[in-house]
Amino acid sequence: KAGVTQTPRYLIKTRGQQVTLSCSPISGHRSVSWYQQTPGQGLQFLFEYFSETQRNKGNFPGRFSGRQFSNSRSEMNVSTLELGDSALYLCASALRSAAGNTIYFGEGSWLTVV
Amino acid sequence: TQLLEQSPQFLSIQEGENLTVYCNSSSVFSSLQWYRQEPGEGPVLLVTVVTGGEVKKLKRLTFQFGDARKDSSLHITAAQTGDTGLYLCAGGGYGGATNKLIFGTGTLLAVQP
DSSP: OOOOEEEOSEEEEOTTOOEEEEEEOOTTOOEEEEEEEETTTEEEEEEEEETTEEEEEOSOOTTEEEEEOTTSOEEEEEOSOOGGGOEEEEEEEESSSSTTOOOEEOOOEEEEEO | OOOOEEEOSEEEEETTOOEEEEEEOSSOOSEEEEEEEOTTSOOEEEEEEOSTTOEEEETTEEEEEOTTSSEEEEEESSOOGGGOEEEEEEEEOTTSSOOOEEEOOOEEEEEEO
């Protein structure tokens, strides 16, 4: 079956702009999480959604937001982009929201802020 | 703050050698996952361990979850060039029903031919 699909794969934005990234989870998966990966900080949790509700939020400023739709697809938005927001943004999906769940990652969206 | 420390940070070995990567924390995790990530790609799940003391084998890879569920190890036997990549451990399930993962610092493995 198809894996987690993220779009766009690569994008370049200017400081101060905003960006929206999209994620389609594996069919049937209702849990979607987002992560930011940078060389300096590694992989850091952004937020988790389950059945359109935000379940958890990481330690990121309010410029980072997300949502999940009724078909489980998710989007994340970063407003007022800063140079430090340049990173690989990863989406992950899982069947349920439970401990020990198997979590699958997409290939990510590479964001460069100039 | 939960932290997962991986060691070593970098590892360069010859094809055919054995290696072990460690993942340690002061926190208890209800599950631990190991991923391999190649440049420009997302992490690919290798294994999930959920029971303290559990050992799982996948061909040349052996994964162990510590008895106290605070640490884990990944052992690769007879490494191949295709094993090259970033290995990440990730602890999950802390605090209840959540898919939030706490990722380790990563181990970059290079297997030379």
